[in-house]
Amino acid sequence: MNLAIELSAVVVTVKDNEALVLCLNLPKGGAAFALPSGPFVPQNHRTFDLALRAFVREQTGFDIGYVEQLYSFGDDGRQGIAATAPEDVRAISVGYLALTPQAGFQARFDATWVPFHRFFPWEDWRKGEINPDLEALRPALSRWCEAADSAQERALRLRRVATLFPEDFDNWNEERVLDRYELLYNAGLAGEACRAHGEAGMSLYGGEPMASDHRRILATGLSRLRGKLKYRPVIFELMPERFTLLELQKSLEALSGLRLHKQNFRRALERTGFVTPLGIMREDTGGRPAELYSYDQDQFRFGPSLGLSLPRA
Secondary structure (H helix, E strand, C coil): CEEEEEEEEEEEEEECCEEEEEEEECCCCCCCEECCEEECCCCCCCCHHHHHHHHHHHHHCCCCCEEEEEEEECCCCCCCCCCCCCCCEEEEEEEEEEECCCCCCCCCCCEEEEEHHHCCHHHCCCCCCCCHHHHHHHHHHHHHHHCCCCHHHHHHHHHHHHHHCCCCHHHCCCCCHHHHHHHHHHCCCCHHHHHHCCCCCCCCCCCCCCCCCHHHHHHHHHHHHHHHCCCCCHHHHCCCCCECHHHHHHHHHHHHCCCECHHHHHHHHHHHCCEEEEEEEECCCCCCCEEEEEECHHHHCCCCCCCCCCCEC
16 A cells, blocks of 8 residues: 655634634535645655645645644545545645734635634633533533443543543643544544544534544644643744733633633743833723733743743633
8 A cells, every 4th residue: 555645734823812723615515624735745845844835825825934743644544635546545644733923814715714612612611610512512422421332431431531521620631632532533423423434414512523634633733732832932923023911811811722810820921031011002902001012032042931821710
């Protein structure tokens, strides 16, 4: 069997306090969205990175900024979407995470920014410690546990659900996006699982499906990003040159899916030395004028810097 290498990009931005991912619009009849993707052709592409940037630009008209490799996806039976391949070719996809502060591109390109919560609605806890999308999932998860073939398997399923979808919000681990998606896939609650098993229709519970295994790649990207926020200052790759502290907090909340404690967040931010006040006030805040800040990148140019604390409200 031959191998074909496909490159897929999880391109993330934040706009209007919402975390968005860049998607290709697909023809009606199946999944509505896919990630920008394309085959890697060694004769045409010197590196994976350059090939990925070329694909995103060609398919969306958008130039991406920060890029890092995520993972390789090669499950048996996965289908690439960039080009049709013979049945004896196994598609291997290399996923990438890309961050950009710009959410605009030419309207003529068949691409759009889609909120993360369209694909993972149970991951957004910003409205409080009760997530209605997760509560809608719980009965179906309970039925999956009860349908186990043995008491041992039932216990394993119950423990897995309790760990990844805990009843107590204090035990919620926002970084385990991929683990939660894979559980829902195993439980038959993700639309992609219905598609893989030839079942009619799509799951009503597990968020909006994507083409091929692109939602799994997207879950991997969101897991990586949420973890990285805490140990690298990647959030500033998504911020404009000038921003208010509230805008920075809202961007972190959008990406993490958590509500943050305003005073504790600002105290932790002050200790990092990441931001510098500009002495300029923004009047269009809808309330009291707010001071503008910038990321002090030069301070960390010659040494490592940590990420940001995410104190929950």
